[in-house]
Amino acid sequence: MISERNSRLLASLRTALRIFLILLSALIVSVPFVYLFLNSVKPSNEFLTVPPTIIPSRFTLEHYQLTFDPGRDTLSYLINSLVITSATTIISVLIGSLAAYSLSRLKLPFRLSTIIAFAFLIVRFYPKITTTLPYYILMTRLKLLDTQIAVIIAHVSLTLPLVVWLMLTFFDELPRELDHSAMLDGCGPLQRFIRVILPLTTPALLTSAVLTALLSWNEFLMSSSIAPSNAKTLPSAVSSFITDKGVQWGPMSAMSTVIVVPMMLFALFAQRYLVRGLTLGAVKE
Amino acid sequence: MAVANAVLPIEEKISRWQLFRVQLSERGVLALFLVPALLVLIIVQGYPLVYSAYFSTVDWSLAKSTEPGAFVGFANYTKAFTDKVFLDAVNVTVVFALVATALEMLIGFLLAYLTIGESVLLQIARTVLIMPMVVAPVAVGTLWRMILSARAGLLNYGLSLVGIAGPDWLGNPNLSLVSLVIIDVWEWSPFVMVIYVAALSSLPIEPFRAAAVDGASRWQIFRHITLPLLLPVTLLTLMFRLIDTLLTLDIVYTTTYGGPGFKTHTLTFWIYQQGLRYFNISYAAATSWILLIACLSIAVVFLILRNRLNRRGA
Secondary structure, eight states: OHHHHHHHHHHHHHHHHHHHHHHHHHHHHHHHHHHHHHHHTSOGGGSSOSSOOSSOSSOOOHHHHHHTOTTSTHHHHHHHHHHHHHHHHHHHHHHHHHHHHHHHHOOOGGGHHHHHHHHHHHGGGSOHHHHHHHHHHHHHHTTOTTSHHHHHHHHHHHHHHHHHHHHHHHHHHSOHHHHHHHHHTTOOHHHHIIIIIHHHTHHHHHHHHHHHHHHHHHOOHHHHHHOSSTTOOHHHHHGGGEETTEEOHHHHHHHHHHHHHHHHHHHHHSHHHHHHHHHTTTOOO | OHHHHHHTTTSTTOOHHHHHHHHHHHHHHHHHHHHHHHHHHIIIIIHHHHHHHHHTSBOOOTTTOSSOOOBOTTHHHHHHTTOHHHHHHHHHHHHHHHHHHHHHHHHHHHHHHHHOSOSHHHHHHHHHHTHHHHSOHHHHHHHHHHHHOTTTOHHHHHHHHTTOOOOOTTTSTTTHHHHHHHHHHHHHHHHHHHHHHHHHHTSOSHHHHHHHHTTOOHHHHIIIIIHHHHHHHHHHHHHHHHHHHHTOOHHHHHTTTTOSTTTTOOHHHHHHHHHHTSOOHHHHHHHHHHHHHHHHHHHHHHHHHHHHHHHHHO
16 A cells, blocks of 8 residues: 555656656756847847846837848848748759659669769768868859859758758658559659659658758858858858957847747747658668 | 560560660669759769868968969878867867767757657647757857856856856856857757657567566666667767767857867867968868868768667667
8 A cells, every 4th residue: 555655656756857857948948049039129228237137128129120121231141041041942852852763763883873872971971161161262263152052052962961861761662663653654754753753752852841941041151151241141140240349139139030930930830840850860660 | 674574565566676765765864863963962062072182282371372382292181280279179179079969968868758758748848849959050159148148148147146156158268168068968959859759759669568577677678678779879869969069160150259269169160260261271171181081980980880780680
């Protein structure tokens, strides 16, 4: 009797501890985000008060207006980020899934298919700083430095490994009979790919798209080095609010919020695809 | 192709030549599918890799000349190993990577254990917890600047409420690297959590059933069944986190900017400065190759370990 009561007590203690720890970690994760948002609507004079003003005395949109004023460059950085992320996602998913389909169906001699697949994979493992410098010089020579195209191509190369490997896993699981019966109906490879294969792999395509968009929107190293002004993206623009004279807290918070919120919403609605993409490769069902 | 042959008796009009042409165009079109992706890979990764290997062996500073200079062999590499600032950066990077990775693996695993389950509340908890890793690392830096700022920061305000005078987290030479570790752990433990939640949910049921029948304790089951089954996933996650922490740049850029002094100069930050601020192209290339070889060695070691593990399990 006593031991049963003890074990029940222990179990409820364990549950209580579990709930406490979950709440604590959720708090640690959310406090910085809430504080960022509060800072972005805080009047300028309340930034350096001691003790810090946590809840602003009034809410203001002045930092957003100032940062994204049509007369200022930051609005064009936002547009750059939107254009680059959309183009990267479309191109990367398109040419990445084409390549994956080819790697899955075409048997090249000398195990070339495997070698090419690994060439894509290896991109994930080395420092991008090694290729950033020569790419910078190459883009200077081609007069493409500081253009959206240069950043898009760079981002496509960074995200291709992900798309190729994700799609390869899915294509390999599709039965070849599908290809063959479409072939008998007189479908060429391209038609087959578009009409038969792609519709069957929509979840995988979405997963690739979600991860690609995330990586491109957040990317800093390559975009900050090859696009210093005209094609600047938001992540490299936000660092310019930290100057020798100090930090411009208001605009920095406003811009950080604009960088952070879309991806948080994205993660909220596309979590299933996001998680699947992240765990594929590491966890095999 | 086997199917195309099978059709042959029906469509007797198709000659061997026509069949050959169909197969050829089939393979040709499929090969064409590879071209765009390969082209991008070559332009942005392949060619630059070769190019940087080349100019790591010449004497070239873009600040002095637009053309590569004389061949100097491995001089840039040997220079690095006597360059105190570079060696300090190696030191900072290795310490940062080891400590941050260890903490992320541990905390990520605990978070997975805490939040695993299908109830709505647990799912909401997991959604909240993955937020740090989906936002831009650069913004994570700015976010934490506001928390860690010495005078106006939230953390020191919190500490002052309980009577502790908080330190200058980012400006104190003894604490700046600790602060970076805290930020990285905050950002990436959720990644480890996501992996382990998936791994734990897909474990086979049989060994656990058998252990329960044998009357094994919770701890025994965890120690002798769960942990060994998680070893392959652990190896891969460890590899990803180790390589990624070795390459940390973004959060350094928006929090400490390498300072105070060189206290938080991670290797990527240091190479970034050498190459894109001082335009010491050849020196930056050589040091980036040292980093590249280190990263690929780690990947190779871990993949070999994993293969061995798989073979033993099979």
